[in-house]
Amino acid sequence: QLFASPKADDQPTARPVSKINGRYLDVEAGPNWDDDLSGSSIYARNDINLRELPEAQREALFRLQQMVFFYIPRICNHCLNPSCVAVCPSGAAYKRAEDGIVLINQDKCRGWRFCVSGCPYKKSYYNWKAGKSEKCLLCYPRVETGQAPACFHSCVGRIRYIGVLLYDAARIPATAKMPEADLVQAQRDLILDPFDKEVIAGARANGVSDDWIAAAQKSPCYKFVKKWGLALPLHAEFRTLPMLYYVPPLLPVLASTENGSYDLAGSGFFGTIDDFRVPLKYMARLFAGGNVDIIKKALNKLWAVRAYKQAQSAGNITAAQAKTIMTEAGCTGEEAEEIFRLTALPRFEDRFILPPYHRETTTSLTGETIKLKGQTGFGTTRTPGRGP
Numbered sequence: 001q002l003f004a005s006p007k008a009d010d011q012p013t014a015r016p017v018s019k020i021n022g023r024y025l026d027v028e029a030g031p032n033w034d035d036d037l038s039g040s041s042i043y044a045r046n047d048i049n050l051r052e053l054p055e056a057q058r059e060a061l062f063r064l065q066q067m068v069f070f071y072i073p074r075i076c077n078h079c080l081n082p083s084c085v086a087v088c089p090s091g092a093a094y095k096r097a098e099d100g101i102v103l104i105n106q107d108k109c110r111g112w113r114f115c116v117s118g119c120p121y122k123k124s125y126y127n128w129k130a131g132k133s134e135k136c137l138l139c140y141p142r143v144e145t146g147q148a149p150a151c152f153h154s155c156v157g158r159i160r161y162i163g164v165l166l167y168d169a170a171r172i173p174a175t176a177k178m179p180e181a182d183l184v185q186a187q188r189d190l191i192l193d194p195f196d197k198e199v200i201a202g203a204r205a206n207g208v209s210d211d212w213i214a215a216a217q218k219s220p221c222y223k224f225v226k227k228w229g230l231a232l233p234l235h236a237e238f239r240t241l242p243m244l245y246y247v248p249p250l251l252p253v254l255a256s257t258e259n260g261s262y263d264l265a266g267s268g269f270f271g272t273i274d275d276f277r278v279p280l281k282y283m284a285r286l287f288a289g290g291n292v293d294i295i296k297k298a299l300n301k302l303w304a305v306r307a308y309k310q311a312q313s314a315g316n317i318t319a320a321q322a323k324t325i326m327t328e329a330g331c332t333g334e335e336a337e338e339i340f341r342l343t344a345l346p347r348f349e350d351r352f353i354l355p356p357y358h359r360e361t362t363t364s365l366t367g368e369t370i371k372l373k374g375q376t377g378f379g380t381t382r383t384p385g386r387g388p
Contacts, residue, residue, distance in 0.1 A: 072246065083240050084104075163352075168190060237289045251278065
């Protein structure tokens with residue numbers, strides 16, 4: 001009836017129907033009930049990330065005229081200290097040594113579902129049909145062949161980047177125990193400089209090949225996270241040390257319209273970030289463990305890049321004003337240009353730096369290299385033991 005309904009003044013709608021008794025349902029809640037303001041008076045107002053905001057500021061967030069949205073695309077964070085691995089009774093969840101991808105072995109999984117409750121980001125789920133837990137696997141078959149994961153490759157906005165980060169695994173326990181306000185900086189310190197001679201020597205001693213070291217030196221993730229300090233971990237206070245990072249959003253340009261013209265003057269756009277429609281404390285709770293200074297530094301640098309390009313191309317502000325903003329943010333012209341190029345005009349090979357996997361090294365340890373070479377491409381694919 002939805003597609004074959006006759007012409008009418010209103011378009012046809014599909015009302016939800018109960019699978020139990022076949023009657024129409026009046027939906028009061030659901031998995032996506034809070035998307036785009038639906039149910040916000042119940043759920044969004046009680047968001048734990050807003051608990052540090054004054055009541056007046058919290059109410060201002062829900063004024064429709066001042067409303068602003070930014071979306072956080074989320075996949076598995078492939079953490080350095082993954083809680084799903086820690087809580088699995090079967091040992092099915094594990095973090096791969098060669099690339100840090102966190103996976104669930106479908107043969108070992110017994111459906112305990114502790115990974116579902118144990119993951120604070122709720123990225124593990126239980127497949128009721130298979131009787132196994134599953135999760136994002138970062139498209140590791142693609143990554144192993146030098147291809148970007150599907151969600152990265154298909155991103156229309158070109159906002160996803162992937163690359164190699166070298167880190168000191170021995171310091172993970174100490175980093176995870178840091179106070180909340182220091183967690184982001186401690187995680188940055190955990191990431192090693194791929195240009196440091198001692199780091200390079202240590203990486204080689206631990207079996208990291210030269211092409212992986214070269215990939216780490218070219219990594220866009222290293223620039224965003226360590227070099228520029230722009231990308232931040234989501235909910236660092238969970239202490240899982242997530243390895244997917246987010247660049248916090250700048251709001252659209254604010255302006256006024258008088259006498260039919262679009263006027264930037266007096267808007268305060270190039271003045272301060274403290275008057276954002278999304279409070280800094282809210283973003284600090286999301287991306288910096290509550291440390292507002294971390295968020296301010298990242299946003300100030302983004303602000304400086306915007307001012308630099310506005311002065312250079314649009315002329316909305318003078319070069320002197322842009323230089324003042326850049327000096328306050330600790331950003332040079334060369335750095336601003338590099339950030340602009342990697343964020344606004346990135347090429348495919350700039351966003352995805354994926355080195356080749358050296359499977360031959362692992363295979364050589366078995367002593368059956370000739371046998372493996374002769375068997376490649378033959379035989380049947382063994383499916384994992386799963387439920388009905």
